[in-house]
Amino acid sequence: MAMIGVNKDGTYATLCALCEKPLTNPIFATSHFIEDRTHELYRFSDAAMHWECYCKWPDQRRFAAMYFESIYAAVATENSSKYWPLLWSAPNAFVRYGLAVNEVSVVLKKSGTDIRVPRKHWLPWLGGEWVKQSRPGLEYEAVLAVLPHLQKLHLPDLKLGPQ
Numbered sequence: 001m002a003m004i005g006v007n008k009d010g011t012y013a014t015l016c017a018l019c020e021k022p023l024t025n026p027i028f029a030t031s032h033f034i035e036d037r038t039h040e041l042y043r044f045s046d047a048a049m050h051w052e053c054y055c056k057w058p059d060q061r062r063f064a065a066m067y068f069e070s071i072y073a074a075v076a077t078e079n080s081s082k083y084w085p086l087l088w089s090a091p092n093a094f095v096r097y098g099l100a101v102n103e104v105s106v107v108l109k110k111s112g113t114d115i116r117v118p119r120k121h122w123l124p125w126l127g128g129e130w131v132k133q134s135r136p137g138l139e140y141e142a143v144l145a146v147l148p149h150l151q152k153l154h155l156p157d158l159k160l161g162p163q
C-alpha cells in the first residue's frame with residue numbers, strides 16, 4: 001500500500017494525489033501496481049486520494065479496471081493460488097480466501113477496491129454490515145451488485161491446528 005503519513009493528532013500528513021489537499025477519510029489507495037514509469041497513470045499507482053476525488057476522477061474507471069486486472073493476474077500465480085485460493089469469479093468481481101489469515105478478499109472492478117473481511121465477521125458483513133462499511137457510491141454499488149453471489153459462497157473448512 002501507498003505510504004500514508006499520519007500526524008500526532010491522527011489527521012493525515014499526506015496530500016491527496018488528485019486535489020493536493022490533506023487526506024481525510026474515506027480514502028482510496030493502491031499498491032504500486034503500475035510498473036511502467038512512462039505510463040500516464042504511473043504516479044497514481046502508489047498514492048492515496050480522497051474517496052470523493054477518486055469517484056469523480058475522469059480516469060477512475062480505467063484505473064479501477066487496471067488494478068482489478070493486476071490483482072486477478074496475481075491470483076493465477078502458483079503461490080497465490082496456494083495461499084489465497086479463488087472462491088468465485090465473474091467479469092466484474094472475484095473472491096479469494098486467505099488461508100493463513102482466515103480472511104475473505106472481495107475484489108471489485110467498478111470501485112477498484114479489495115475489501116478484506118475477517119472470517120468471523122463474514123456472516124455479519126453479508127447480513128448488513130457491508131452497508132456501513134462500504135465507501136459511498138462506487139463501492140457500495142459494486143458490493144450490492146454481487147451480494148447474491150457472495151451470499152452463496154462456501155468458505156474453506158478451517159484447519160484446526162497441526163495434524
Ligand SMILES: [Zn+2]
Binds near residue numbers: 021049
Ligand atoms: Zn482530494
